Amino acid sequence: MGLEAYVNYVESPENGLRQEKKIDKMAYMLQYKPLEYIAIREFRSTDIQGSDIKKRIEKMSDLQCFNLRVMAADKQSDVGRLGSNSDQEFTQRNTYMSFDMQNDIYLLDGDDTLPCGLFQYVNNYGLAPYADFVLAFANNDMQKNEDKTFVYEDKLFGGGIVKFQIRKEDIENTPMLKIN
Amino acid sequence: MPTAFLFLCVVALFILFGMQWQKQDNIVYVNVQQVYDEFQLKKELESKLTNVQQARKTMLDSLELSLKVLSGKIENSLQRDAERENNFIVLREEYVLKKNQFDEDNALMTRQYSEQIMKQLNEYTQEYGKQNGYTYILGAEGSGSVMYASEKRDITKDVLDYINRRYKGEAKVQ
Numbered sequence: 001m002g003l004e005a006y007v008n009y010v011e012s013p014e015n016g017l018r019q020e021k022k023i024d025k026m027a028y029m030l031q032y033k034p035l036e037y038i039a040i041r042e043f044r045s046t047d048i049q050g051s052d053i054k055k056r057i058e059k060m061s062d063l064q065c066f067n068l069r070v071m072a073a074d075k076q077s078d079v080g081r082l083g084s085n086s087d088q089e090f091t092q093r094n095t096y097m098s099f100d101m102q103n104d105i106y107l108l109d110g111d112d113t114l115p116c117g118l119f120q121y122v123n124n125y126g127l128a129p130y131a132d133f134v135l136a137f138a139n140n141d142m143q144k145n146e147d148k149t150f151v152y153e154d155k156l157f158g159g160g161i162v163k164f165q166i167r168k169e170d171i172e173n174t175p176m177l178k179i180n
Numbered sequence: 181m182p183t184a185f186l187f188l189c190v191v192a193l194f195i196l197f198g199m200q201w202q203k204q205d206n207i208v209y210v211n212v213q214q215v216y217d218e219f220q221l222k223k224e225l226e227s228k229l230t231n232v233q234q235a236r237k238t239m240l241d242s243l244e245l246s247l248k249v250l251s252g253k254i255e256n257s258l259q260r261d262a263e264r265e266n267n268f269i270v271l272r273e274e275y276v277l278k279k280n281q282f283d284e285d286n287a288l289m290t291r292q293y294s295e296q297i298m299k300q301l302n303e304y305t306q307e308y309g310k311q312n313g314y315t316y317i318l319g320a321e322g323s324g325s326v327m328y329a330s331e332k333r334d335i336t337k338d339v340l341d342y343i344n345r346r347y348k349g350e351a352k353v354q
Contacts, residue, residue, distance in 0.1 A: 019351045024299040149349050160296030161221055165349030 001175040003046050009175060010037045016170030022073050023159040025082070029069040030150055030164040035060050036177045050179030063118070063136040064107070066150060070157060071130035079131045079157070096156050097121045097131055104153040107137045110146030114138055145172075206315035209329045210305070211336045213321055220344045221300055225293040232289065236282040243275045304343035 001009065010017050010033070017032040033041075039056040040048065072082050080090055080097075102119035118136035148171075150164045216222060250268045254261065309317045317335070320326040 013351075016351055019349075023303050158292075158296060158299070160293070160300055161224060161347075163347060163349035165351065 001178055003040050003048065003177070003179075006175065006177050007037060007040055010034060015173070016167055017174065019164045019166075021162060021164065023162065025073050026079075026154075026157045026159050027071050027073045027075070028152065028154075028159065028162050028164075029071070030166075031067040031069075032148075032166045032171070033065040033067060034171075034174055035063075035065070038065055040177075048179075053177070053179055062139050064109075064139045064148075065134075065136045068105075068133040068135060068150075068152065069130050070133070076129050078126050078129055080126060082157070093156060094123070097133075098123070101133070101156070104155055105135060106151050108149040108151060109137070109140055112140055114140065206313065207318065208314055208316070208333045208335045209318040209320045209326055210339045211321070211334070212319040214336050215305075215340055215343070216297070216301065218340055218344075219297060219301055220347050222297045225297060229286075229289055229293060233286055236286070240275070240279055240282065243271065243278065247271055247275055300347060301343060304346045305339060307346065308339055308342045 009015055011031070013019065017034075018029065020027060020029040022028075035057040036053065038060065039053045042056065043052065070079055072079055080093055084090070098121045101121070102116050105116040105119070107114040107116070114137040116135050117138055118134070120134040122132040122134060124130075124132070145168055147168050148166045150166065152162045154160060154162055247268070250264065250271060254264055254268060257264070305317060317339070318326050318329070320329060320334075
């Protein structure tokens with residue numbers, strides 16, 4: 001599969017690697033990111049050498065990566081200000097999203113519970129009506145062939161415990177990337 | 181002509197019967213209490229709440245015991261000990277403060293958890309209804325909102341299975 005088709009495949013909700021859940025006024029979207037996908041996205045070009053992709057993949061081989069997007073269900077309202085006009089609450093929300101939220105996220109990988117090892121809140125300063133988080137967990141080779149359940153215990157937006165299951169079949173069925 | 185008219189009447193009857201049948205088929209009900217009680221999120225949050233409340237109770241029990249011991253010492257001492265009495269007052273105030281705070285926090289947690297459960301429950305039930313083409317899913321809860329419904333229309337088990345699988349994170353639930 002070519003680079004563009006590969007990216008489209010990974011981002012297509014039908015293939016199970018991207019999932020969305022709406023809970024009341026909030027919507028949560030999880031994207032599982034195969035390492036090839038990350039490498040392609042980082043190079044931002046379709047003219048990439050296969051060796052470059054392989055090198056990048058090797059560097060990240062001990063990680064399993066996800067993107068989490070939290071947005072209002074109407075996909076228009078600013079999540080930082082949703083349901084509140086108070087500046088103090090806005091600052092508290094930002095602080096939570098920048099630091100404390102990491103502790104409320106974990107990955108059930110087979111029999112293991114993996115804490116969120118890498119966490120980055122992509123602050124768009126209200127320019128987009130969503131909050132993006134880049135996340136990574138340790139890659140446990142022993143559990144590679146198990147379903148993964150991503151868990152976010154939402155203490156900010158009122159959604160409660162939000163779970164996404166990435167099935168091992170969907171990971172295994174991801175087509176091979178055709179690289180030179 | 182009479183044959184054609186008869187044919188049209190029969191077709192019309194079939195359509196009407198079909199529509200009626202479909203209408204009846206689109207109204208189902210669930211046992212709300214059963215769905216709520218057996219919803220996995222409810223069980224998980226209930227367990228969390230119990231743990232937190234238990235930890236708080238242990239802390240309060242410990243303070244209460246200290247208070248009782250101190251009170252016993254004060255009552256049994258032959259001479260008045262101002263420092264001990266002062267300690268008792270401070271400890272009692274701490275106990276009352278903590279108890280009030282814990283009571284408030286427990287009530288808040290219970291309310292927040294209930295809201296979270298209901299939000300997800302409603303969302304998944306709506307999804308289930310849309311996916312299966314139901315016009316109405318009524319909630320029977322024994323309060324008189326649904327006085328009678330045939331057991332054939334009870335989809336509690338199916339809804340429970342669906343919402344628990346969706347809660348666990350399954351993306352595609354058939």
